[in-house]
Amino acid sequence: MNQKRIKTRAKINLALEVLKKREDGYHEVKMVMQTIDLYDKMEFKIIPKDIIIHSNHKWVPKDQRNIVYKAAKLLQKQYRVQQGVEIKIYKNIPVSAGLAGGSSNGAGTLKVLNELWGLHLPLKTLIEHGKRIGADIPFCLLEGTALAQGIGEILHPLPSLPPIWLILVKPPIYVSTAWVYRNLNLNKDKQGSEVYSMIEGIKRGKIEEILPYLYNELENVTISAHPEIAHIKKRLRQLGAMGVLMSGSGPTVFGICKDRESAQFIYKNMKKQYREVFMVKTYNKEDICDDGNRYE
Ligand SMILES: C[C@](O)(CO)[C@H](O)COP(=O)(O)OP(=O)(O)OC[C@H]1O[C@@H](n2ccc(N)nc2=O)[C@H](O)[C@@H]1O
Numbered sequence: 001m002n003q004k005r006i007k008t009r010a011k012i013n014l015a016l017e018v019l020k021k022r023e024d025g026y027h028e029v030k031m032v033m034q035t036i037d038l039y040d041k042m043e044f045k046i047i048p049k050d051i052i053i054h055s056n057h058k059w060v061p062k063d064q065r066n067i068v069y070k071a072a073k074l075l076q077k078q079y080r081v082q083q084g085v086e087i088k089i090y091k092n093i094p095v096s097a098g099l100a101g102g103s104s105n106g107a108g109t110l111k112v113l114n115e116l117w118g119l120h121l122p123l124k125t126l127i128e129h130g131k132r133i134g135a136d137i138p139f140c141l142l143e144g145t146a147l148a149q150g151i152g153e154i155l156h157p158l159p160s161l162p163p164i165w166l167i168l169v170k171p172p173i174y175v176s177t178a179w180v181y182r183n184l185n186l187n188k189d190k191q192g193s194e195v196y197s198m199i200e201g202i203k204r205g206k207i208e209e210i211l212p213y214l215y216n217e218l219e220n221v222t223i224s225a226h227p228e229i230a231h232i233k234k235r236l237r238q239l240g241a242m243g244v245l246m247s248g249s250g251p252t253v254f255g256i257c258k259d260r261e262s263a264q265f266i267y268k269n270m271k272k273q274y275r276e277v278f279m280v281k282t283y284n285k286e287d288i289c290d291d292g293n294r295y296e
């Protein structure tokens, strides 16, 4: 086999606490992460030597700056792979949105090249490599519902929640993740108790049980620079969302909807004001069918 097509899915953070700043500048976090069924499509073709990237999206770099390039290069160098690869990325996940779109592409690349280049590396090793490229890549390799600690690479799978209808709104705002972490006011001696409550809610297995524990410590930092995010949260609530939160470092806000009808109503209304609005469901590991993440 020398070709493969996959879907790579975005994530949201149901809970995110920052425990402390580390010596290397990164932050220790405690997060509950959830894969959602919003995806990019990727095509891989083995070629003699080079790593060539194409994308339909103007903001996605096509050179060494692309996360996908970094992932391919890392494996090629580390394992002295003689082959190259041509990769096409069809973006659907908004870029710089707090949804780990680039990280999902990077994770997909590690998985596919592990197979196409015949490396046979276990998931644990891919996670180690992924962490060096981006903190969200380890979770994107695992997928489903999980607790993420460390800088995001220490992962523990959590029970799947029932499927949840979500509305995502991505305002036309650019947010730098590094800036958000830098501007966080850290309180001392944090234990991660908000995340603990979210995990307990998830274990009880009902959507209502997680609503009180939606929490994102980065939200206030991003909102202080972009008050429009607070406006979106308010509007989603007015339209009937049961819970609302900014994902990751933002600016995307997600609203948890009671059912499909409510989601459609909210979607229609938010679409009047924002171009990038998505109606999606959460994605659980059980949703992966026999052909994995393939698409035709
Ligand atoms: C906000 C989240 O998306 C939540 O899932 C992640 O923590 C960020 O993950 P990411 O975008 O993959 O992060 P990276 O690309 O590795 O890092 C971008 C920048 O964010 C900061 N960063 C990121 C992750 C982390 N645990 N601590 C940090 O301080 C660092 O300044 C880093 O230079």
Ligand SMILES: Nc1ncnc2c1ncn2[C@@H]1O[C@H](COP(=O)(O)OP(=O)(O)OP(=O)(O)O)[C@@H](O)[C@H]1O
Residues within 6 Å of the ligand: 059, 060, 061, 065, 066, 067, 068, 089, 094, 095, 096, 097, 098, 099, 100, 101, 102, 103, 105, 106, 136, 177, 248, 249, 250
């Ligand atoms: N394959 C890729 N897809 C999207 N962006 C990429 C990719 N490779 C590199 N980038 C660059 O990475 C930056 C962040 O992109 P991405 O869409 O992953 O952000 P994000 O959703 O905020 O990620 P996170 O939630 O992990 O912080 C963008 O500025 C973009 O130029």
